[in-house]
Amino acid sequence: MTDRTLHIVGGGLAGSEAAWQAAQAGLNVVIHEMRPKVGTFAHQTGKLAEMVCSNSFRSDDSEQNAVGLLHWEMRAAGGLIMEMADAYRLPAGGALAVDREGFSQGVTDRLRQHPNISVETSEITSLPEDGHWIIATGPLTSDALGAAIRAETGSQALAFFDAIAPIVHADSVDLSKAWFQSRYDKGDTEAERTAYLNCPMDRDQYEAFIDALLAAEKTEFHEGETAGYFDGCLPIEVMAERGRETLRHGPMKPVGLTNPHAPDVKPYAVVQLRRDNKLGTLYNIVGFQTKMKYGAQKSVFTMIPGLENARFARLGGIHRNTFLNSPTLLDDQLRLRAKPHIRFAGQITGVEGYVESAAMGLLAGRLAAAQIMGKPLPAVPDTTATGALVTHITGGAEAKTFQPMNVNFGLFPPVTGLKGGRRGRRDRYKAYTDRAKADWAAWLDAEASGL
Numbered sequence: 001m002t003d004r005t006l007h008i009v010g011g012g013l014a015g016s017e018a019a020w021q022a023a024q025a026g027l028n029v030v031i032h033e034m035r036p037k038v039g040t041f042a043h044q045t046g047k048l049a050e051m052v053c054s055n056s057f058r059s060d061d062s063e064q065n066a067v068g069l070l071h072w073e074m075r076a077a078g079g080l081i082m083e084m085a086d087a088y089r090l091p092a093g094g095a096l097a098v099d100r101e102g103f104s105q106g107v108t109d110r111l112r113q114h115p116n117i118s119v120e121t122s123e124i125t126s127l128p129e130d131g132h133w134i135i136a137t138g139p140l141t142s143d144a145l146g147a148a149i150r151a152e153t154g155s156q157a158l159a160f161f162d163a164i165a166p167i168v169h170a171d172s173v174d175l176s177k178a179w180f181q182s183r184y185d186k187g188d189t190e191a192e193r194t195a196y197l198n199c200p201m202d203r204d205q206y207e208a209f210i211d212a213l214l215a216a217e218k219t220e221f222h223e224g225e226t227a228g229y230f231d232g233c234l235p236i237e238v239m240a241e242r243g244r245e246t247l248r249h250g251p252m253k254p255v256g257l258t259n260p261h262a263p264d265v266k267p268y269a270v271v272q273l274r275r276d277n278k279l280g281t282l283y284n285i286v287g288f289q290t291k292m293k294y295g296a297q298k299s300v301f302t303m304i305p306g307l308e309n310a311r312f313a314r315l316g317g318i319h320r321n322t323f324l325n326s327p328t329l330l331d332d333q334l335r336l337r338a339k340p341h342i343r344f345a346g347q348i349t350g351v352e353g354y355v356e357s358a359a360m361g362l363l364a365g366r367l368a369a370a371q372i373m374g375k376p377l378p379a380v381p382d383t384t385a386t387g388a389l390v391t392h393i394t395g396g397a398e399a400k401t402f403q404p405m406n407v408n409f410g411l412f413p414p415v416t417g418l419k420g421g422r423r424g425r426r427d428r429y430k431a432y433t434d435r436a437k438a439d440w441a442a443w444l445d446a447e448a449s450g451l
């Protein structure tokens with residue numbers, strides 16, 4: 001091992017971006033990815049940067065949305081994940097959705113072709129004693145490595161449960177009942193304005209559907225596995241348990257949509273399916289992550305008008321999500337305090353989402369490269385989306401109640417002197433994102449001149 005070799009464990013969203021950044025900075029990088037030799041319950045290929053559930057990178061609005069701002073920052077830093085997301089973009093009415101196959105193949109090809117990068121198919125099962133390492137093994141970190149991390153960090157590695165939504169073959173949807181339309185016809189092109197498939201329900205159909213959801217057989221947990229759900233990804237049946245109307249005000253809300261098969265009848269509820277691949281052959285049911293047993297899923301979801309004969313490319317499921325208590329375990333450079341030659345990146349650090357995970361990979365790759373080259377970087381300003389996230393997970397968050405976090409403007413230091421409340425929101429968000437862009441550009445400039 002040379003001094004300039006960086007080892008990255010896990011070639012997911014975070015590990016791939018970390019590898020790219022470090023290799024572009026001139027380091028030799030070895031990615032240790034266990035797939036396809038050792039699998040996880042959610043990944044289906046041996047490719048790098050596989051998206052395991054939704055195909056959305058969420059809002060691409062860098063002026064009014066914090067995750068859109070994170071896209072902007074990653075693009076400005078020459079991020080590979082954003083470059084490939086842009087290259088394989090699908091119409092999605094304001095969101096950045098990607099063709100998952102093309103995207104992960106694109107990332108895989110670029111990394112494998114990079115002269116400074118090699119990829120080893122191996123599972124790492126213990127914490128390395130020396131060298132330079134980034135661990136980016138994600139929410140489904142293998143059992144052996146998870147145990148080693150727990151042994152090192154005490155009982156502070158937490159777990160909670162998360163759920164994924166089913167995917168349907170488009171040609172099995174009955175288009176005499178369903179129709180293509182984005183909510184409020186959002187989007188600049190016809191493809192954007194018709195990016196979703198909609199299935200309408202009248203009141204009786206909705207009530208029968210809720211009854212079936214409540215009665216359906218659910219996956220049981222072992223005793224002790226009682227950690228809570230992340231609120232942004234609640235299983236549909238858990239939402240239904242919270243109130244019969246919850247879904248009608250959540251993923252099944254009937255607003256901004258007109259049924260061309262019955263334009264004068266307002267649906268009582270609408271199930272939306274979002275295009276999942278470039279070919280338009282697969283659609284995922286938006287917000288329908290579930291822990292129902294497979295048989296129950298088929299009988300409940302085929303009650304949806306238009307999906308009576310649906311064929312499922314993948315059913316929903318439930319999974320454990322492993323993450324560190326980063327506020328106590330990591331320093332502001334994402335290094336394990338007790339073993340600073342090891343950094344962590346991605347979802348395992350307690351961020352939530354593809355984009356946030358990739359952003360922490362980008363940062364870890366850059367920080368590692370700078371340190372190994374003897375020019376450690378200044379802290380990223382907490383006024384940027386990347387900086388606000390890393391500041392939150394490595395110290396800003398309350399350690400005792402630490403839960404995975406999506407990027408949001410609540411993590412940013414307030415901009416003073418602007419109107420509060422709803423009316424001032426557009427100006428306030430614009431002020432946040434203007435400030436972030438200027439500070440991120442300055443940080444990248446300082447870094448470029450330092451290295």
Ligand SMILES: Cc1cc2nc3c(=O)[nH]c(=O)nc-3n(C[C@H](O)[C@H](O)[C@H](O)COP(=O)(O)OP(=O)(O)OC[C@H]3O[C@@H](n4cnc5c(N)ncnc54)[C@H](O)[C@@H]3O)c2cc1C
Pocket residue numbers: 009010011012013014015032033034035040042043049050051052053054055056122123124125136137138139140141142145162163164319345346347348352353354355357358
């Ligand atoms: C089932 C599921 C559904 C999700 N759905 C969404 C969603 O819809 N939208 C969203 O934004 N986020 C979602 N997430 C959350 C999260 O954003 C993704 O998991 C994201 O891929 C995290 O990026 P990562 O790089 O940290 O981990 P991953 O992308 O999972 O990458 C980790 C990699 O490490 C490898 N690995 C694990 N252990 C070892 C080991 N010991 N040695 C070598 N390699 C190892 C794995 O094979 C994997 O390739 C979901 C997560 C899960 C588990």
